Amino acid sequence: MKKKSLASLSSIKLSISLLFAFSITPAFAEIAKEVAHEIKEVKTEIKAIKENHTEKSLHWTYSGNEGPEFWGDLSANYTSCKTGRNQSPVDIKGSLLDAELPAIAFKYNMLTPSTIVNNGHTVQVNMWSGGEITVDNIKFKLKQFHFHTPSENKINGQSFPLEAHFVHLSDDNEIAVVAILFSPGADDATLTNLWKNLPMEKGDESKLDSHSLKPLEMEAKLSNYYRFNGSLTTPPCTEGVRWIVMKQPFHVSKQQVEKLQKALKQPNNRPVQPLNARVIIE
DSSP states (O other), X not given: OOOOOHHHHHHHHHHHHHHTTSOOOHHXXXXXXXXXXXXXXXXXXXXXXXXXXXXXXXXXXXXXXXXXXXXXXXXXXXXXXXXXXXXXXXXEOSSOBOOOOOOEEEEEOSOEEEEEEEOSSOEEEEEEEOOEEEETTEEEEEEEEEEESSOSSEETTBOOSEEEEEEEEOTTOOEEEEEEEEEESSOOHHHHHXXXXXXXXXXXXXXXXXXXXXXXXXXXXXXXXXXXXXXXXXXXXXXXXXXXXXXXXXXXOHHHHHHHHHHHSSOOOOOOXXXXXXXXXX
16 A cells, blocks of 8 residues: 555545445445555554654764764764764864954843753753844844853863853844853853753753843954854754854853753763864954
C-alpha cells in the first residue's frame, strides 16, 4: 500500500462519512473496513514521523559520542557542524585586519526579561522586550542571551571562565551575536540579580523581575570590538552570523561561575574552529 499524506488522511475520513450516508451493504462494509485499516496505517506513519523529530532523536551533548566532533553526523540538519567553513567559536589571534570599524549603536534601555531557563545545554534568559543594536545599518532586536563556561571564543589562546552571548534578530531573520567575556574578579551585578532565580536542573525555569537587567541598560555607540563572520556555536551550526566580540571584559566572581557550573553539570563550550579564509577585523 502506498503511504498516505495528511491530505490523503482527510480524504479517507471524508470517504467514510459518505459511506455512512448510504445503507451499509456487505460490499460497503468491506470497503469501510479497508479504509479504516488504511487510516490506522497512516496514523502509525504520522506517529513515527513525529517521534523522529523529537528532542530525543536529535539529542546532542558536549561530550562523548554525541559531543561536538559528532554533531554533524547526528542529523542531516546538522551537516554545517562538520562541513561549514565559517564556524564559531574562534581563537582571536595572529594577524588581525586593523580597520576603522564603525561604532555599533546599542539601545539597551527598558530591558524586560521574561524567564530564565535551564535547557540542559545552557542557562538562557528570554526577553520580553527591549534591547536593540544597529549593525551595517540594520536594526537587530535582542531575543535572548545565554552563558558558556568556560568561554567559547578565546583571545590569543586565552580562555575565560565565562562568556555571554546576546542573540539578536533582524526583521529579515538575520542573526547578530554580541559576545561578552568575563575575567575573574568581583561579583557581576547583573548575574547577582539573575542567579537569585537560577534554575538548577534541566527543564527548570523561573520568571524574572522586570528590573533584573537594570545594570545592563545603556544607550551608547561602542567601537571597541572584534568582528568576524561565523555561525551558531550549537547545532544546527547555522552560518552567516555576524559576530561581535567586545574587547573589554566584564568581571565575574569564582562563586558566580561555580553556581552556574553546578546548574549545568558539565562544561558547555564548543572547541574553537578553524578560521580558514576568514579575516577578523578590529
